[in-house]
Amino acid sequence: MSHPCLSCGACCASYRVDFSVYELDEAGGKVPSGLTVEVNGSTCRMRGTDHVPIRCAALTGKVGEKVACGIYEWRPAPCHELEAGDYGCEKARARHGLPPYAEVVGDRIV
Numbered sequence: 001m002s003h004p005c006l007s008c009g010a011c012c013a014s015y016r017v018d019f020s021v022y023e024l025d026e027a028g029g030k031v032p033s034g035l036t037v038e039v040n041g042s043t044c045r046m047r048g049t050d051h052v053p054i055r056c057a058a059l060t061g062k063v064g065e066k067v068a069c070g071i072y073e074w075r076p077a078p079c080h081e082l083e084a085g086d087y088g089c090e091k092a093r094a095r096h097g098l099p100p101y102a103e104v105v106g107d108r109i110v
């Protein structure tokens, strides 16, 4: 069985994703600059995360069905920090009408 995140993606379509410009590939980091927008001299943002409806430009697929992060290995810090099952996860899932992560996972080891 695949990880529940692969049939979710709600957090990638719920929050503004801001991070340091030093994470950008053009500054020696890993995040592809082309998928970001400048906020100010020190902060940038994943493109699409300040639009309504929110949807990160790196997200592929359909939220709640089948999704993937197109830059998973190079995603910025906020994406590493949000963990499946934490408050931000559950809030995003609820926003998209998805059942709680804890309920989906149940006793499964993921």
Ligand code: SF4
Binding pocket: 004, 005, 006, 008, 009, 010, 011, 012, 082, 083, 084, 085, 088, 089, 090, 092, 093, 101
């Ligand atoms: S909202 Fe939770 S379950 Fe859904 S993709 Fe994000 S971390 Fe995974």
Ligand code: SF4
Binding pocket: 011, 012, 017, 046, 056, 057, 058, 059, 060, 068, 069, 070, 071, 072, 075, 076, 079
């Ligand atoms: S970079 Fe990837 S993990 Fe982060 S919000 Fe965008 S699609 Fe989601």
